[in-house]
Amino acid sequence: MNNLLSEAEKQKIITRLNEKGVKTNCPMCGHKNFILADGFFNNPMQSNFQGGIVLGGPSIPTIAIVCGNCGYTSQHALGVLGLLNQSQKNDVYGK
């Protein structure tokens, strides 16, 4: 499988998480070995499920770090980290 993120993108994300003071002690098991997931996530938001799941509406684009011991996953909004492009700022948390 091809890498979804370039090494430069990964380094930028890691640098930004460090700048924000993100701790890498797993809150579930205490281990310190977190792995950056190799791709972005996009979490769709909706007010109800009556019409099924709607894709393409407001969303929260994120990156995730995963505990290498227990798999606990921590997602971080790209907008808050300042890692969204101008064209992606229509998302709710992309501002």
Ligand SMILES: [Zn+2]
């Ligand atoms: Zn863990």
